[in-house]
Amino acid sequence: MKRILSLSCFYVLLSACSVHRTPKDHPYVYIQKQNREAKAWKLVWQENFNSPKLDDQKWSRIPAGGADWNRHMSTDDACFDWEDGELILKGIKNTDKNKDPRPFLTGGIWSKGKFAFQYGRIEIRAKLGNAKGAWPAMWMLAELDKYGKYPKNGEIDIMEHLNFDDIIYQTTHSYYTLDLGQKEHPKHFGTASVRTEEYNIYGISWYPDRIVFQVNGTDTFTYPRIKEVDASQWPYDQPFYLLIDQQLGGSWVGEVDQDQLPVEMRVDWIKVYQ
Numbered sequence: 001m002k003r004i005l006s007l008s009c010f011y012v013l014l015s016a017c018s019v020h021r022t023p024k025d026h027p028y029v030y031i032q033k034q035n036r037e038a039k040a041w042k043l044v045w046q047e048n049f050n051s052p053k054l055d056d057q058k059w060s061r062i063p064a065g066g067a068d069w070n071r072h073m074s075t076d077d078a079c080f081d082w083e084d085g086e087l088i089l090k091g092i093k094n095t096d097k098n099k100d101p102r103p104f105l106t107g108g109i110w111s112k113g114k115f116a117f118q119y120g121r122i123e124i125r126a127k128l129g130n131a132k133g134a135w136p137a138m139w140m141l142a143e144l145d146k147y148g149k150y151p152k153n154g155e156i157d158i159m160e161h162l163n164f165d166d167i168i169y170q171t172t173h174s175y176y177t178l179d180l181g182q183k184e185h186p187k188h189f190g191t192a193s194v195r196t197e198e199y200n201i202y203g204i205s206w207y208p209d210r211i212v213f214q215v216n217g218t219d220t221f222t223y224p225r226i227k228e229v230d231a232s233q234w235p236y237d238q239p240f241y242l243l244i245d246q247q248l249g250g251s252w253v254g255e256v257d258q259d260q261l262p263v264e265m266r267v268d269w270i271k272v273y274q
Contacts, residue, residue, distance in 0.1 A: 029143060029239045032119035032274040037207050041121050041273035048269050049087040054080070058115055062108035062243065068250030069137070072106045079107030079246075087267045089246040091134060093258050104256060108245025116143035116239040120274035122158070123203040123214075124244070124267065128196040130164045131263035133256030135247035137161075138202055140240035147235050151178045154235035156211060157189075159202040162253045167191045168202070170213035172223045175232040182233065190221025199268060211236060242270070 030044055047058060054061065061075040072091075081088040089107040094100055128136050137160045142153030155173040162169075171189035176182050183189075192215045194200050205212040213221040225234040246265045249256045 026116075026144065026239075028113070028115050030115075030117040030120070030272070030274060031239065032117075036274060037119060043271060044120070044274050045115060045117070045272040046270060048085060049082065049267065050085050052082045054087075054109065059109045059111055060114070062110050062245055068252070069135070069245070069247050070108075071250070072102055072104055072248050073108055073245065074100070074102075074105035076100075076105060076107075079105055081264075083266075085268070088264050089136075089244065089267065090262050090264045091129075091131070091246045091248040091256075092262045104248055104258060104261060106246050106248050108243065108247070110243040110245075111241045112141075112143070112243075113241075116241040117272055117274070118237070118239040119206050119208060120272055121203060121205045122242070122273075123201050123271045124158065125199055125201045125269050126244075127199045127266045127268075128161050128194075129246070129263040129265055130196055131257065131260035132163055133249050133253055133260075134263045135160065135162060135250065135253040136245070136265040137247055138242075138244050140242055142235070143239040143241045146238040147175075147232075151175050152232065152235060153238065156204065156206075156236070156240060158204055158213070159215075161194075161196065166193060166196070168194050168215070170204075170221050172211065172236075174235050176230055176234075180230060180232065182229070185229070186224055186226055188223060192220040199266075206236070208237065244270075 062073045063075060064070060064073045078092055079090045091106045094102055094105050124138050138158040140156040145153055147153050151173055152175045157171040160169045169189060169191055177188045201216050203214045210222055210224045212219050244267060
């Protein structure tokens with residue numbers, strides 16, 4: 001069980017806010033000051049999930065969509081739970097197909113329109129669940145659409161896990177990697193070993209010239225900004241928001257074994273530094 005921040009910690013957070021600025025028309029966006037990356041990290045935003053409900057000042061439940069990742073997303077309470085200061089995101093069998101015809105439902109949250117940041121470090125402590133067709137993910141998308149429709153603004157996948165794998169995938173996607181097919185110059189993804197039965201800390205350190213992926217504080221993969229290539233190689237010069245979701249099924253992860261449901265991802269805390 002996590003403890004609520006003390007008054008002293010509150011003042012630490014207030015002082016930490018001096019390391020960022022926010023655009024006037026988007027006050028929830030944390031933009032790191034120029035050249036700040038050379039200094040020590042300071043905590044600027046965090047979520048501890050101590051309340052037995054979702055903080056709607058920070059988060060929204062992800063609605064259903066037409067892509068593999070959100071095809072089974074649901075805002076139903078059955079896909080969410082809180083226990084001992086943790087958010088639990090679930091993939092479940094659908095028991096009421098008169099209300100919703102989909103065979104299974106999944107829970108996820110995003111900070112779209114409520115929190116985004118540009119450059120810094122994010123850490124997420126969580127425990128993953130395993131099942132055939134399970135696809136838990138922690139990832140980021142552009143908040144302000146600087147370059148146009150997806151994939152021109154890019155995507156940062158902090159962590160994706162498939163089925164019962166003992167590895168996670170850490171990836172960048174963009175117009176450069178998807179439409180132009182440039183996946184090796186530079187390499188756009190890496191993998192890292194994990195013990196899913198344990199809690200792990202997944203994160204990135206994001207700089208103006210590179211994104212360093214990490215697990216439990218150890219660097220695992222780096223995606224650099226490179227020169228003399230198409231400018232779409234680096235759309236990562238704008239604020240991104242966070243998505244955390246317990247996905248199920250799709251062309252990448254494969255079919256879902258409903259006999260192995262429910263499956264869940266337990267999220268302990270999230271911290272962002274700049």
